[in-house]
Amino acid sequence: MSTKEHLKKLIELQGIDEQIFQLRATEQKEIPERLKSYDDRLMEARKRLTNAEEKLKTFQLEKKDKEINLQAKEGNVKKFQLQLFQVKTNKEYAALEKEIEGLKADNSLLEEEIIRLLDALDSWTAAVASEKKKFEEESKIIQAEREKAKQELEQTKQRLKELETAREIMARQIDPLILPRYERMLKLRNGVAMVPVRDGSCQGCFMNLPPQVIHLVHSAEEWVFCEQCARILYIEDGKSE
Numbered sequence: 459m460s461t462k463e464h465l466k467k468l469i470e471l472q473g474i475d476e477q478i479f480q481l482r483a484t485e486q487k488e489i490p491e492r493l494k495s496y497d498d499r500l501m502e503a504r505k506r507l508t509n510a511e512e513k514l515k516t517f518q519l520e521k522k523d524k525e526i527n528l529q530a531k532e533g534n535v536k537k538f539q540l541q542l543f544q545v546k547t548n549k550e551y552a553a554l555e556k557e558i559e560g561l562k563a564d565n566s567l568l569e570e571e572i573i574r575l576l577d578a579l580d581s582w583t584a585a586v587a588s589e590k591k592k593f594e595e596e597s598k599i600i601q602a603e604r605e606k607a608k609q610e611l612e613q614t615k616q617r618l619k620e621l622e623t624a625r626e627i628m629a630r631q632i633d634p635l636i637l638p639r640y641e642r643m644l645k646l647r648n649g650v651a652m653v654p655v656r657d658g659s660c661q662g663c664f665m666n667l668p669p670q671v672i673h674l675v676h677s678a679e680e681w682v683f684c685e686q687c688a689r690i691l692y693i694e695d696g697k698s699e
Contacts, residue, residue, distance in 0.1 A: 461633075468636065468640060469692060477617075479649025500596060506589050510582060514583060535558055651689060652691070655667060655693055667684070675692060678693070
């Protein structure tokens, strides 16, 4: 088989290898990153819900504490009011009245704070309900997207098996002297070991090529490599340089 015929076979092999590299990137990077982004989205939605629930709980506990405090102070007011009927001097009476007034003032402030907390509780109860709904909706969307990604992954793996089988068959038809160099370059250049010459330049590194190099590539009588990127050069069918 002539170099020109081997070159055509190698171009076919390159086409298979480009697909393999793309599918491996999809299998090993693109889909895993997509799946991770779904986890991140769900985690963020769960975090927002948790934050809202914790905020609601904080206001609930604060309201309960103030209600307990208010109840205790109201109990003291009643106790002191009963004591008013037992005191014997005006001084003791005035002192108790002052104490009662102070407690009532404190109670008035506590009641205002409890009303404020009730408004906050209404607001955060609504926020929790809203975030819970969003979380449930996001969970459904992400579950559907995850299933779609898993199906795509299975299809990608199946297609890779088919291409790897085709590659194995095609590789047997390639000049054994050039195949190892081609495969080394394939790994070094991210799946592109050979490139066409267009407008007098290598389409891998875009370096301008000397006329004699272009002539050798066009003749296809020997393997020609780019001096800059070391890729194998060829002229596309139906084109000339």
